[in-house]
Amino acid sequence: MKQPIIFCDFDGTITEKDNIISLMEQFAPPEFEEIKEDILSQKISIREGVGKMFALLPSSLKKEITDYAIKNAKIRPGFQEFVSYTRNRGIPLYIVSGGIDFFIHPVLEEFGPFAGLYCNGSDFSGENIEITWPNSCDSQCKNDCGCCKPSIMRRNTDTNSFKIVIGDSVTDLEAAKQADLVLARAYLKEKSQELNLPYQPFETFYDVLSVFENMEEVMK
Template identity: 65%
Template sequence: MPKPVIFCDFDGTVTESDNIISIMKKFAPPGWEQVKDDILGQKISIREGVGKLFSLLPTNMKDEITDFAIKNAKIRHGFKEFVEFTRAEQIPLYIVSGGIDFFIYPILEKFGPFAGIYCNSSDFSDDYIKILWPQRCDSLCQNDCGCCKPSIIRKLDLDISFKIVIGDSVTDLEAAKYADFVLARDLLKEKCEEWGIKHQGFHTFYECIEGIKKRIEVGELT
């Protein structure tokens, strides 16, 4: 049987709220709400939308924005134990996020190391924040994702693995289509139900532990 590998979202999954939205609500640059609505309504791509959001924020606020993002982030219950569980079971855990490096790495530092962390990068060298895209879509994806989760899965070449995706939102929809099993919240859970993707809902990472344990016990992941 294939061995499991986990791809876990960050914003709204590891953390209880979306850190990009929290930053925008806090600093409230004019026009951010329309951009946010356009992303969620899939009127513009995630890459275009996230780039537009951060281009509204001046780089001279870097320290203030970074400090807020790190201090405001509330880790979802059970995440520490979940990371420990994956290590004990020798399950590779990748963090794949449409979030930004300047807050993801500091927040995750005390929980690591991970099999890998994939996210967007930031450039503070100009007057306004510029987002960089080291994990852009490959030739098989035309969604202009920014951080393209299915492209990352394909790049890692894990065809013989049992792929578990954990997430909550629009950035996780395409990755869920590649998963053998999804642990889902909010919009992702709704879409898994609509599309008939094998999944389990969750509120805390304790439920994620139990969901994976059950599949180990029945021999699905061994």
């Protein structure tokens, strides 16, 4: 039997809303909207787009931005139970996010530790916020992902792995294409249908737990 390994998105998946967009709506000038649309239409890469959006924000707002992000990051129901389920069954759970360290680490602190937590970094030393990219694409990916989820999957799996991706957005699409099973909502659900990927829909992590429990029955 193959070993299930989970790669779970953060923004809009673990949390109910996309935290980057929430931050932009609260603090950024209106031109962030055009950048957002360019990312969603894949006119520009995720790395370029996210970098451009955060460059609109002054570093002097670090405390306000951080406090706002942490306060407004509402966790999707059932996530704590899902983490406990994976821990009790020895299923590796990796958090892979195109979000930023300054809000992801404090929000997830009470739920960890995880098998791994991968996200983008941040530098507040200049006039405006600069995003850093510690998890860039490997030689097999040419999508300029920023936090490259397929590259992270390749590093942490082998031929004995059953790869499960949980996500909601364009940042999860390339990872979903590599997965044995996709748990999808919103944009990722639509693209999974369109591309005929092996997926199950979800809205809460109780739905995700049901999928896993059904898999256990099938594998018995």
